[in-house]
Amino acid sequence: MDHFLYRNGSLHAEDVPLSEIAASVGTPFYCYSSATLTRHYRLFKDALDPLPNMVCFAIKSLSNVAVLKLLGDLGAGMDVVSAGEYLRARAAGVPGDRIVFSGVGKTREEMRIALEGGIRQFNIESEPEMRALSEVATALGATAPITIRVNPDVDARTHEKIATGKSENKFGIPIARAREVYAEAARLPGLRIVGIDVHIGSQLVELEPFEQAYKKVAALTETLRADGHTISRLDLGGGLGIPYTRSNEAPPLPVEYGALIKRTLGHLGCEIEIEPGRLISGNSGVLVSKVIYVKNGEGRDFLILDAAMNDLVRPAMYSAHHDIIAVTEPGPAAPTQAFDVVGPVCETGDTFAKARELPLVVEGDLVAFRSAGAYGAVMANEYNSRPLVPEVLVRDDHFAVIRPRPSYDDMIKRDIVPDWL
Template identity: 80%
Template sequence: MDHFLYRNGTLHAEDVPLTEIAAAVGTPFYCYSSATLTRHFKLFQEALGDLPNLVCFAIKSLSNVAVLKLLGDLGAGMDVVSGGEYLRAKAAGVPGERIVFSGVGKTRAEMRLALEGGIRQFNVESEPELRALSEIATELGVTAPIALRVNPDVDARTHEKIATGKSENKFGIPIARAVEVYAEAAALPGIEVVGIDVHIGSQLTELEPFELAFTKVAELTETLRAAGHDIRRLDLGGGLGIPYERSNDAPPLPIEYGAMIRRVLGHLDCEIEIEPGRLISGNAGVLVAGVVYVKSGEGRDFLILDAAMNDLVRPSMYGAHHDIVPVVEPEAGVEKHPFDIVGPVCETGDTFARARVMPPLKAGDLVAFRSAGAYGAVMASEYNSRPLIPEVLVDGDRFAVIRARPSFDEMLGRDTIPEWL
């Protein structure tokens, strides 16, 4: 469910017409719904029920500080994968004890930053990282709480570029070697073992891969406890998918996911950490773009938008689908026509959809890309010297720009010409 609905013939974000926002900030822009973000976060809390838990929002999906503050004020923890994301979480007012640091390539500078600023735990992904963390913690005279990320060699049945739990993926320590690496961790100075971490991928549309991975984690928990380790947290990662196509069967609901977690892991008396991103933020955002031209080609017609692959790269990078709808609701029964929907970037890959059936549109009309809140703005670039586009947050009948569009002067001002030129 989201809060982007047609009212009186116009698509609204909660109680605000998207046409009103477009008039104020120009197109293209991202728009997020506070009500949807809140609802989806609370669904995970409700799904875990009476299990001790911390729901950590995966900042990599949507990192605007205003969004992080909204979720942090609801009690969310944060899952970060860089020093910059850590600082975003802190800027949003999230305390270190609710921040989990993940990622396969943490630098020593990032470790120091988190140890000095406060951290709930590091999800450690390799022996070299473990040893580096031990050295930094010892230098600082502190203890680094850690969970080792294990790779369970489970096929997540998702896109190959966002699968992370198979043996050939770069993530985690092979689960067959976990016992020996935990023994090394326990012997290192400045390290405190607190749990186990696993994350098998993103946009999963069935529960079976999760259950296979979590069953292995349950077995590993018993083995490690028998070896004397105090395993009291299980970090299960994120990955639950969303329905990008309204016509498709919906992925499992958080309540079903939570029930499976309780069934497989509930007997272990561990605190459960989960790191959802897409399911909280995906359907909470839309990308609104304007039609620049309607072009007739050889055997096909094109809708050329003012949004491009630099604004929303998912279709170009992953072949991802987004429902694209007119902001002004078409009349019932209007004849529709297939269009290739493209942007202005000088790449054939700057294509959002091919032969997408759409109602009649003309230059100046607005369209909205649904389910664009996750991995939209965070993956944007200034390719073709196109400014990053605004982000807008709606709350009921009010809205605010939470990231402004930079001017060309601001863009150019970041470049420096050497004195010898």
């Protein structure tokens, strides 16, 4: 469920017409619903209760500080993968003891920033990283709480670019080597083992891969405890998928996911950490764009928008599907036409959809890409010297720009011409 619905013939974000926002900020723009973000976060909390738990929002999916503050004020923790994301979480008012630091390439400088600013735990991905963190923590006179990410060699059955739990993926240590790696961690100064971390991929649409992974984690927990390690937290990552189409097939619900966690891991007495991103943010946002031209081609027709692949890269990068709908509600008998929906960037890859049946639209009409809140604005760039897309947050009947569109001068002035040119 989301809060983008037609009212009086116009698509609204909660109680605000998207056309009103377009008239104020221009197009294209991202728009997020506070009510949807709040609802989706609470679905995960409710699914895990009464187990001790922390729901850590995966900042990589949507990193605007206003959104982080909204979720942080609800009690959410944050899952970060860079110093920049860590500092965004702190800027949003999230305390360090609610921030988990993941990622395969943490630098010593990033470790220092997190240790000095406060951190709930580091999710260690490799032995070299573990040794580096020991050195940094010891030099600071600090103790770094850690989990170690194990790779369970489970096929997440998702897109190959977002699968992370197979043996050939770069993430974590092989679960078969976990005992020796935990033994080394226990010997290193400056580290304190608190649990186990696992994450098998993103956009999972069935529960079986989770169940396979979590059963392996449960067995490993018993083994490591028998070895004398304190395992009080289980970080289960994120990955639960969302419906990108309005078909009858839907991924599992958070309540079903929570029941699986309780069934496979609830007997261990551990605090459960999960790191959802897409399911909280994905359907909480839309990308609104304007039709520049309707072009009749040889055997196909093109809908040319003012949004492009630099604004929403998922279709070009992953062949991802986003539903595209008219902001002005078409009538029940409105005619449709098959369009290739494209942007103005000088790449054939700048294509959002091919032969997509859409209501007849004309130059100047507005369309909205659904399910664009996750991995939309965070992956946007300025290719072709196109300004970054502004972000707007809606609550009830009002909205605020939470990242403005830069001017052309703003972009150009970032470049520095050396004196000798």
